[in-house]
Amino acid sequence: MDIDFSLVLLVLVLVSGVISLADRMLREKDRKAAADKLRAAQQPHSEALLMAIAEAEREPVVVEYAKSFFPVLLIVLVLRSFLVEPFQIPSGSMIPTLEVGDFILVNKYTYGLRLPVVGTKIVPMNEPKRGEVMVFIPPHDKRYFIKRVVGLPGDTIRYEDKVLYVNGEQVMAEPVGDVQVEMPNGFERTGTLYNETLGGVEHLTQIINAPSRDGDRTVWVVPEGHYFMMGDNRDNSADSRVWGAVPEKNIVGKAFAVWMHKEPGLHLPGFSRNGLIF
Numbered sequence: 146m147d148i149d150f151s152l153v154l155l156v157l158v159l160v161s162g163v164i165s166l167a168d169r170m171l172r173e174k175d176r177k178a179a180a181d182k183l184r185a186a187q188q189p190h191s192e193a194l195l196m197a198i199a200e201a202e203r204e205p206v207v208v209e210y211a212k213s214f215f216p217v218l219l220i221v222l223v224l225r226s227f228l229v230e231p232f233q234i235p236s237g238s239m240i241p242t243l244e245v246g247d248f249i250l251v252n253k254y255t256y257g258l259r260l261p262v263v264g265t266k267i268v269p270m271n272e273p274k275r276g277e278v279m280v281f282i283p284p285h286d287k288r289y290f291i292k293r294v295v296g297l298p299g300d301t302i303r304y305e306d307k308v309l310y311v312n313g314e315q316v317m318a319e320p321v322g323d324v325q326v327e328m329p330n331g332f333e334r335t336g337t338l339y340n341e342t343l344g345g346v347e348h349l350t351q352i353i354n355a356p357s358r359d360g361d362r363t364v365w366v367v368p369e370g371h372y373f374m375m376g377d378n379r380d381n382s383a384d385s386r387v388w389g390a391v392p393e394k395n396i397v398g399k400a401f402a403v404w405m406h407k408e409p410g411l412h413l414p415g416f417s418r419n420g421l422i423f
Contacts, residue, residue, distance in 0.1 A: 151225065152262050158218045164211035168204065176202055226261040227253055230398065232280060232289065237327065238376035238383070239291060241338065241349045242278065247418060248405040249291075251280050251398040264394060273297070273372055273396065275311070275344030278422050280397040281374065285388040291400055292384050295343065296365070296373025304386060305363040307352050307379065309341075317342040318350065326353050329381060336380070348423050353380040365390070372396075 179201040183194060204212070224230075234247040243249065253259070256279075258268035264282075273279055277294045296302040296311065303310040310316065318339040326336035336353045367373045371390035376382025385391065400422050407414040 149262070154218065154222050154225065155261055158215065158222050161211040161215040161218060164208060165215050168208045168212075172208075176204070222261065225253070227258055229253060231404075232291070232400075234291065237381060238378050239278070239293070240327075240378040240381075241324070241351055242293075242377045242422065243291070243400075243403070244406065244418070246407045246409060247403050248407070248414075249400050249422065250402045250404055251400050253398040255399045256396050259396075264397075266394075273399070276346030276348070277344075278400040279372070279374065280400055281372075281391050282395040282397065283374075283388055283391060284395070289397060290374075292374035292376050292382070293343070293348070294372055295375045296367040296385070296390070298367055298369045298371060300367045300373065302365045302367065302373050302385075303363055304375075309343075309375075311343075321349070324351050326351055326378070326380065346423055348377065350377045350379055362386075 180198045183198045183201055186194070230251045230253055232249050232251055234243045234245055234249065237245050255271050256273060257266045257270045259266050273294045275294055275297055278291065279294050280289055280291045282288070283290050295309070301312050303313075308315060309318070318341040321338040321340050324336050324338045325333045327333050334353045334355065336351050339350045339352065341348055341350045365373060365385070367390050370393045372393070373385045373390050375384045375386065402421050403418050405414050405416055406418040
């Protein structure tokens with residue numbers, strides 16, 4: 146079961162905040178008054194009296210923890226919701242740009258500020274550009290996905306015989322060399338690595354050297370307010386070719402950097418793949 150960390154974090158912030166506020170409004174003055182009364186009861190203060198004063202001022206454990214964690218949780222919530230959020234790549238659909246086990250950073254404000262959990266945009270800013278790598282929630286799933294923006298609202302996208310066309314123009318892709326492409330069943334197939342230029346962004350893609358098995362549909366028109374997403378691992382990516390364009394309201398943010406990599410299983414993390422995402 147996937148855990149919605151943003152929702153959990155928001156609940157923790159609200160609970161700790163309510164407990165802290167309720168204590169300050171309802172109980173803090175009573176504790177202070179009880180301690181002041183003890184202080185005025187005896188001069189000079191004995192050790193027993195000092196212990197009684199400390200006990201009178203002591204906050205309940207729940208309140209103490211709430212007041213300690215609330216500012217930390219609030220800062221984390223603000224950072225994750227409005228500035229930068231970390232993600233881990235779970236699948237190989239963006240190979241060779243992103244590998245399984247990459248830990249990436251996602252800019253949460255470049256496409257506009259959105260409320261946590263519900264995702265409602267409150268401050269509009271930039272719109273996604275063709276060629277950018279974007280995190281989003283697809284129309285068929287509640288989990289976060291990451292793909293490359295291929296089609297903008299109103300674009301006509303054609304992918305036929307492993308060639309990509311945007312609005313009737315073939316996207317430039319220069320072969321770089323051979324590569325072994327791992328298939329979902331664990332087998333490897335020989336493929337070709339391409340240097341593709343999409344929307345002025347140069348990036349690598351990989352395609353299997355085998356006859357194309359295009360489905361019934363090879364042409365899509367991107368609806369207004371939607372974006373057509375494709376993986377760089379073109380023959381091993383379930384994307385908008387399968388489940389359709391992504392509505393603007395489902396945008397999460399722009400992926401901009403890899404900051405750590407960890408191979409699945411019992412392996413130590415490494416930083417050799419650190420760098421910007423193109």
